[in-house]
Amino acid sequence: MATLPGLADVPRLVPHPTYAPGRTSLLTDRYELTMLQAALADGTADRHCVFEVFTRRLPAGRRYGVLAGTGRVLEALGAFRFEADELEWLGRERVVDERTLAFLADYRFTGSITGYAEGETYFPQSPVLVVEGTFAEAVILETLVLSILNYDSAVAAAASRMTSAAVERPCLEMGARRAHEQAAVAAARAAVIGGFAGSSDLEAGRRYGLPTIGTAAHAFTLLHDDERSAFASQVASLGNDTTLLVDTYDVREGVANAVAAAGTGLGAVRLDSGDLMGLAVEVRRQLDDLGATGTKIVVTSDLDEHAIAALASAPVDTYGVGTSLVTGSGAPTCGMVYKLVAREGSGGLLEPVAKASTLKTSSGGRKVAARRLDGDGRAVEELVVTGDDLALRSWEMPDDARPLHVPLVTDGAVDTRWTGPSGVQAAVRRHAESRAELPRGARRLSAGDPALDTVTLRLR
Numbered sequence: 001m002a003t004l005p006g007l008a009d010v011p012r013l014v015p016h017p018t019y020a021p022g023r024t025s026l027l028t029d030r031y032e033l034t035m036l037q038a039a040l041a042d043g044t045a046d047r048h049c050v051f052e053v054f055t056r057r058l059p060a061g062r063r064y065g066v067l068a069g070t071g072r073v074l075e076a077l078g079a080f081r082f083e084a085d086e087l088e089w090l091g092r093e094r095v096v097d098e099r100t101l102a103f104l105a106d107y108r109f110t111g112s113i114t115g116y117a118e119g120e121t122y123f124p125q126s127p128v129l130v131v132e133g134t135f136a137e138a139v140i141l142e143t144l145v146l147s148i149l150n151y152d153s154a155v156a157a158a159a160s161r162m163t164s165a166a167v168e169r170p171c172l173e174m175g176a177r178r179a180h181e182q183a184a185v186a187a188a189r190a191a192v193i194g195g196f197a198g199s200s201d202l203e204a205g206r207r208y209g210l211p212t213i214g215t216a217a218h219a220f221t222l223l224h225d226d227e228r229s230a231f232a233s234q235v236a237s238l239g240n241d242t243t244l245l246v247d248t249y250d251v252r253e254g255v256a257n258a259v260a261a262a263g264t265g266l267g268a269v270r271l272d273s274g275d276l277m278g279l280a281v282e283v284r285r286q287l288d289d290l291g292a293t294g295t296k297i298v299v300t301s302d303l304d305e306h307a308i309a310a311l312a313s314a315p316v317d318t319y320g321v322g323t324s325l326v327t328g329s330g331a332p333t334c335g336m337v338y339k340l341v342a343r344e345g346s347g348g349l350l351e352p353v354a355k356a357s358t359l360k361t362s363s364g365g366r367k368v369a370a371r372r373l374d375g376d377g378r379a380v381e382e383l384v385v386t387g388d389d390l391a392l393r394s395w396e397m398p399d400d401a402r403p404l405h406v407p408l409v410t411d412g413a414v415d416t417r418w419t420g421p422s423g424v425q426a427a428v429r430r431h432a433e434s435r436a437e438l439p440r441g442a443r444r445l446s447a448g449d450p451a452l453d454t455v456t457l458r459l460r
Contacts, residue, residue, distance in 0.1 A: 022079055023079055023080075023081065023083065023086070024076040024077075024079045024080050024144055025079075025080050025081055025082045025083075025086055025104075025107075026086055026089075027076075027143065027144050027147065028140060028142075028143040028144055029142075029143045030095060032139060032140040032142055032143060033090070033095055033096050033100065033104075033140060034095070034096065035139055036096070036100055036103070036104075036136055036139060036140055037096045037097055037099070037100040039135055039136060039139075040099055040100055040103060040136065041099070044135060045103075045134065045135055045136035046134050046135070046136065047134065047135050047343050047344040048132075048133070048134060048343070048344040048350065049132070049133065049134065049135045049138055049139075049340055049342065049343045049344070050130060050131070050132045050340070050341050050342040050343070050350065050366050051130070051131040051132075051138050051139070051141075051142070051338055051339065051340055051341065052127045052129070052130050052131075052338075052339055052341045052362075052367065053115070053127070053128050053129035053130075053131075053145060053146070053149060053336055053337070053338050054124075054125055054126055054127050054128060054336065054337065054339070054362075055122075055124060055125075055126070055128075055334050055335045055336045055337070056124060056125070056335065056337070056360070056361075057124050057335065058123070058124060058334075058450055059157075059328075059330070059331035059334070059335075060331075060447070061446075061447035061448065062157065062161075062331065062450075063441070063442045063443075063444070063448055063449070063450055063451040064121045064122070064123060064157075064160075064435075064438060064442055064450065064451050064452075065121065065122045065123065065126075065153060065157050065334060066119065066120075066121055066122070066153060066156040066157045066159075066160050066193070066194055066431060066435075067115075067116050067117075067118055067119065067120050067121075067122050067128050067149070067153055067156070068118060068119065068149075068152040068153045068155065068156035068189075068190040068193045068194070068427065069118070069148040069149045069151070069152030069153060069186070069190065070115060070116075070117075070118035070129070070149070070408065070418060070423075070427075071118055071418045071419045071420070071423035071424065071427065072148050072152065072186065072189070073129075073144070073145055073148050073149065074113075074408060074409065074414045074415075074416075074418055074419050074423075075419050075420075076144055076148065077109055077141070077409070077414060078414060080107070080109065080141070080144065081107065081108075082104040082105055082107055086104075087101050087104060087105055090104070103136065107137070107140075108137075108412060109133065109137050109138075109141070109409070109412055110133065110137065110411060110412035111131065111132050111133020111134070111137055111138055111409070111411075111412065112132045112133070112407070112409055112410050112411060112412075113129065113130065113131050113132070113407075113408040113409035114129075114130045114132075114405045114406065114407055114408060115127075115128055115129035115130060115405060115406065115408055116128045116129070116369070116404050116405065116406075117404075117406050117418075117426070117427070117430045118193065118418060118423065118426070118427035118430065119156075119193050119426070119427035119428060119429070119430035119431030119432075119434065120404065120430055120431070120434050121431070121434045121435060121438060123382050123450045123451070123452050123453075123454050124450060124454055125363070125382075125384060125454045125456070126369060126382060126384070126404075126454065127367045127369050127384060127405075128149070128336070129145065129149065129408075130366070130367070130405070131145070131338075135340075135343065139340075141338075142338040145338055146336055146337070146338050148186070149334070149336050150333045150334050150335070150336050151183065151186060151187075151190075151332075151333065152186055152187075152189070152190040153190070153334045153336070154328035154331055154332055154333050154334050155186070155187045155190035155191060155194070155325060155326060155328055156190040156191070156193050156194040156431070157194070157328070157331070157334070158194070158304075158305070158324065158325055158328050158329035158331070159171070159173075159190065159191040159192075159193070159194025159195060159196050159325060160194040160195060160431065160435060161305040161329065161443075161445060162194070162195075162196075162303075162304070162305045162308055162319070162321060162325065162329070163194060163195030163196065164195075164305070164435075164443040164445075165305045165306075165308040165309040165312070165445060166308050166319055167312070169316065169317060169318060169319060170196075170197040170198075170317075170318045170319070171191075171195065171196045171197060171308075171318070171319045171320075171321055172196065172197060172198050172199070172200070172213050172298075172318060172319065172320045172321070173187065173188050173191040173192070173196045173198065173199040173200065173201070173321065173322075173325060174199075174200045174213075174214075174300065174320045174321065174322040175187055175188075175191075175321070175322035175323060175325050175326035176188070176199075176200060176201045176326075177322070178322055178323040178326050178327070179326040179327075183326065184201050184203075184204070184326065185201060185203050185204045185207060187201075187325065187326040188200075188201040188204035188205075188208075188210060189204055189207075189208050189210065189424060191325055192208075192210050192424060192428060193424065193427045193428055193431055194431065195428075195431065195432070196321075197211065198210060198211035198212060198213045199211070199212060199213065200212065200213055200214045208420070208421050208424045209420075209421030209424065209425075210421075210424070215234065215238060215242050215243045215244075215245075216230075216234055216244075216245060217245065218245060218248045218272075220234065220245075221245065221248040221249075222248065227248060227249055227253070227254060227257050228257045228260065228261060231244050231257055231258055231260075231261035231262070232261045234261075235261050235262045239267075240262040240263055240265050240266055240267065241265065241266075241267035242262070242266075242267050242268075243267055243268040243269065243270050243298055244258040244261070244262065244266065244268075244269050244270070245269075245270045245272060246258050246269045246270065246271065246283070247270075247271055247272055247273050247274065247279075251271070251274070251279055251282075251283065252282070252286065254269075255269060255283055255286050255287060255290075256286075256290070259287070259290045259291075259292050259295075263292075264290065264291040264292045264293075264294075264295070265292075265294070266292055266295045267295065267296065268295060268296040268297065268298050268317070268318070269283060269287070269295060269296075269297060269298070270297075270298040270299070270300060270320075271283065271297065271298070271299045271300070271301070272299075272300045272301050273301050274301075276299045276301065276307075276311060276314070276316075277310070277311060277314045280297055280299060280311070280314040280315050280316050281314065281315060283297055284297060284315035296317035296318060297315060297316050297317050297318075298316075298317065298318040298319075298320060299311065299314075299316050299318075299319060299320070300319075300320035300321075300322070302322075302323060302324065303319055303320070303321045303324065304321070304324035304325075304329050304330075305324075305329060305445055306445060308321075309445055337362075339355060339362045340353055341353065341354065341362060341363065341364050341365055341366065341367070342364065342365055342366050349389075350366065350389050352364030352365035352366075352386075363384075363386065363456065364386075365386040365387060365388075365458075366386065366389060366392060367384050367385065367386045368384075368385045368386075368392060368395065368397075368403075368405065369382070369383065369384050369385075369403075369404040369405055370382075370383045370385070370397055370398070370401035370402060370403050370404055371383070371401065371402045371404060371437075371452075372398065372400050372401045372402075373400055373401070373402060373437065374400075377437055378437060378438075378439060379437045379438050379439065379451075379452055380439075380452070381452055381453055381454075381455055382452045382453065382454040382455065383398075383401060383454075383455055383457065384454060384455070384456045384457070385456075385457045385458075385459065386456065386457070386458055386459070387458050387459030387460065388459060388460075391459035391460070392459060395459060438451050438452070439451050439452070
């Protein structure tokens, strides 16, 4: 067989025979482990530390964020183990020394994690996750935590804006073909937390108990000799409550063929191109004239929250969203950071520490977070309290405030209420309740400031 020019001497890349994609320990940056090595060497690795996840600002124009991915962080934590093949690779590549490899071989997170409940809305400086333990066991979680929370929260925030724009009309997630295969699963999960009714991704459905949706693409229609035979085949296989895609050829003829194939009990027709507003009006009139008054109209085709809002007056029943959703609708990351805010001092007590770099400051000290509500249960302020540990323990939550932190991991034990399908459902409920208590202007799509101010109270 002929060899392509220039490739004769390129070595073949052979996958490591024991690579296990379920492990999460190497889903990290090299400097996490080199910091660990240096801390083990100088004796600071065992210092008790508090790390905090927060964002300094929301994406431009956004009025609130949505925390998603917490359950996935907890699931990934259970798989954060360094097995023989990972250790062998780290040693062979001289990433860290033998002492560090020995530490990693026995690594188990034994600290504690608290944070906002998944699905909660958040604002700049909200301490959405707090990781507490030794420096050695907490620092190496940074990249894993941020990679999950930044992506999932971006998708959930986009989903929340879309479902706000849709009001009572369901939104369906269809973005698997526009994302990495594992990101597609995460995106489907985050979309449902943000209010979506279901996903086309089967692995997301299996793993997290999400409703799955989907019937046929244009390829199925094109496979057949004509549209009517394609529709008849689909109805025979899936029943007359299926959704028929009517814009492969001529929409008006497609609607007529759909009703002819399924009868007036046809479940829905889908429009995937063209002037969706005008087509929806025409199709609704045609369906009603044919007696298919109960047949719903589903629209897809590169929708985002602004397109959904523009269709508010159209006779549309359901929106299907793909590309814009899985890319965060213009904000593919949340800018969350993982910062050390307190560490054990020479006297054995926790001391606040903070970064003072220009435009990248952090606020030192352990924190307690709450949301203040008015008499109608409407949020008026995000309250973040920090200071000396003893002062924090004696501080009393105001009567008009709702505490935001919940326990997620205690002494290394994960609270499984936040994981798996039940964790997703808890997050769905939390988001619906949290969004409902925000000021009314929070759900507007026009650019504006965060819906709530974050007030920091420093105890002395």
